[in-house]
Amino acid sequence: MSEWFTVEQIDEDTYVISEYKHWEETHCYLLNGTERSLLIDTGMGIDNIKEIVNQLTDKPVIALPTHTHWDHIGGLQYFDEFYVHEDEEEWINGNFPLTLEYIKSLVIEEPCDFPSDFDLDKYEIFQGQPSKVLKDGDIIDLGNRKLKVIHTPGHAPGHICLYEEAREYLYSGDLIYIGKLTAFFPTSDPVIYNNSIKKILPLPVKKILSAHHDLNVPLSIISEISEAFDDLKIKGKLKQGSGTFSYPNFEIEI
Structure with a gap:
């Protein structure tokens, strides 16, 4: 098995494949169904994630990035079947908004x-x-498992979360995680980000499976992030260029 990836089992048919050796600490989730498997996010493409996936499932695999930023689509090169949200179809088809030079600088930003x-x-x-x-x-129907696509823009225009109602799992991508939440890119929007948090707030959630850093994400973080965004809005700071704001479990950079 590759030394670049770390594999942990979430439950009997769900795995997290992580890139802990990189400063981004990305997480990709493999969900095995009776008919097919789904890989949510594919990491940075630094090593071949398909080799790991092949050891964990013998079903046909659909790859699905929560959004098409570089650290989520790198492994798409190894999969024949992949989906994206309609608002980022243009990005994946040759119109990615960031330069390759900038992306390379992010890859090596920290040793x-x-x-x-x-x-x-x-x-x-x-x-x-x-x-x-x-x-x-x-x-998205995997046979015995179904996931609902929830469009949650703000970090990126085509960002999605995936909700598995039967297990009350929320695959939150870059919308919710412990760490620095970002809405400072030209294609980001902190007001829309706030609206997306409100969209998922009513969902019954037993487990948050985020795309970066600590896997033990407290369920209270959703309401905490919502309250933080609301406070920034009240203070007139929910606009790009306002800076970085720190809270107990996260930061918001806009």
Whole structure:
């Protein structure tokens, strides 16, 4: 097994594949159903995540990034079938809004122990034609498991969360996690981000499965983030350029 990835089991048919050796500490989730498997996010593409996936499922695999930022789409190159939200179809088809030079600077922003065969000069931003374009409310059926697509823009225009109602699992991507929440990119919008938090706030959630850092995410963080955004709005700071604001379990950079 690759030394770049760490694999942990969430339950009997759900795994998290993590890149702890990189400062982003990305998490990708493999959900095995009776008919097919779903890989939520694919990491940075620094090593071949498909080799890990092949050890955990023998079903056909759909890859689905929560959004098409570089650290979520790197592994799409290894999968024949992948979906994206309709608002980022253009990004994945050759119009990614950030330069390759900028992305490479993020890859090496902090020192880490890269695989011996990793060559930054050959690093590319994945581009391709999705097998399916998703919209808000779509259902992904894995056989015995169903996930609902919830469009949650703000961090990125096509950002989605996935909700597994039967288990009350929320796969939250970059909308919710312990760490620095960001809405400072030109394609981000802190007001819309706040609206997206409000959209998921009523959901019954037993487990938050986020895309970065600590896997033990307290359920209270959703309401805490909502309250923080509301406070920034009241203070007139819910606009880009306002700065970075710190809270017990997270920061907000806008």
